[in-house]
Amino acid sequence: SPGGLMDVPARLLADYFEKHYGQRVVVENRGGGGGVMAGDAIAKAAPDGYTLAQIQVGNVAINPFTVKDLPFDPLRDFAPVAPLTSSPVVVAVDARLGVATLADFIAAAKREPGKLNYGSAGPGTIPHLAGELFCMVADVRLTPVHYRGAGPALADLLAGQVQAIFVGLGVVRTQSAVKVLAVSQGSRLAAAPEVPTAAEAGLAGFELTTWFGIVAPRGTPTPIVAQLNRQIHAMLDDPLVRQRLAEGGLEPLKESPAEFGSRMRRDHERFRDIVKAAGLKPE
Template identity: 40%
Template structure:
């Protein structure tokens, strides 16, 4: 026979009352969001497109939320360090991540084991902008087209040095694809971010890259760098005279791949906070002033809502993983 304490029923009632009392407090806390400064993590050093865009986003979002948004650069390991930091942060809406696709897409194929899983540990808030990238060479390199670059690489094996903003990033995978597809020997030189890479590209320490239009376009007019082709299926608005790879005679899938710069939060962040952030960011990006600033950076504004950003991620992830695997690049 089971003996039930007469206090069990009372305890259950008290517990239920306590839980019920906490619900309004939780709702009140979320309603008062944000009550303190937010931290926007960029998983790359200062100087690249993501960092530049983060400053614009932080300024505008801070004004809309009535709180300071502090940008923090946590670079290293191809974006893994900063991304992992956010994935493991408190899911309260105060720690945000702004990243290019690599850390949440290609890294799944490049590393056998990541310290985070972007599919389950992070949640999309909004795709801020589409980053356009361009194949560029140092102005002293005697090539003006993609075909001439490949011919030069075949003639001078091991002489070309391709800089990237980190292992496994788009420049790295394209370098590996060039080697594998055309039988050339191009040295991959990884940097901790795009800023340091561009500095060495200008100095001739590396002589080619695939970099953001934002960071490279100012050097084309001076002749210090030369643009050969843009990635994607159409020309970049900021470089209307530069052909796509397909227009240059190279319609291969890896050259068509583009991806957004995305704002994310830890996966368990309350839905109403995610939606609030999504609405504010979407409205911000779609203002004429911010849209123009993004276009001036050489990117293309998006500013979608959370559900659309999640759907877009699920749609392009399989293709990125396949193309990354096809290059044969692995990092561990």
């Protein structure tokens, strides 16, 4: 959707390819069905290297378990080209809750199971499943409140209707009324080095990174995929691009097509268990 976090790497790629390779890239936002419509379009496109899709982890690792009659198989129908960025979620709470650390927040949740609410961007979204994973790993019970997107969830966190959200740093970093307790990856974020990792804050095992990446239709010739991969790596080395990504709480992620394919398969397996724990059924 235009203006969202996903828009940042897509626009950067379009600008970079036009400037450096003289290749005009048209970014077409295909909303609807959590990326199902866009995925279906790429699955059925000609494998000539001229139609690409920017996908995110949910398209590969969540939709197959939550969307009934998915019209394509992302692992079979997409040719991995290159990831673009990765971003963890942060555990963000209402500053008025009076918790200073992640351990404090877990203790508060254990005192009154189910009383604390967290805002989700909708059933089966990363902010929802990150909350479920947090409950599993921390052995606490939080109550999810579903919104249509992270924006409304943040608005209700600021209004005191929910006490926590699990979102990308870019969503909360400018909000003084929000306290960021931890980040869900093994290393601290370059854009927020003061925020501890979950493991440093005492919750090993709470690791969840979302990624954006480029795929082509199955059957796209290997030399074309290899060339696109090289061009994307060059873009990710560009200081200006890195600066723009960092502003959005995104970190560049460089992998070969084979490594990216392995990542897709690994996340597909991992999220199956999280979706199951969240009690989500295909609909």
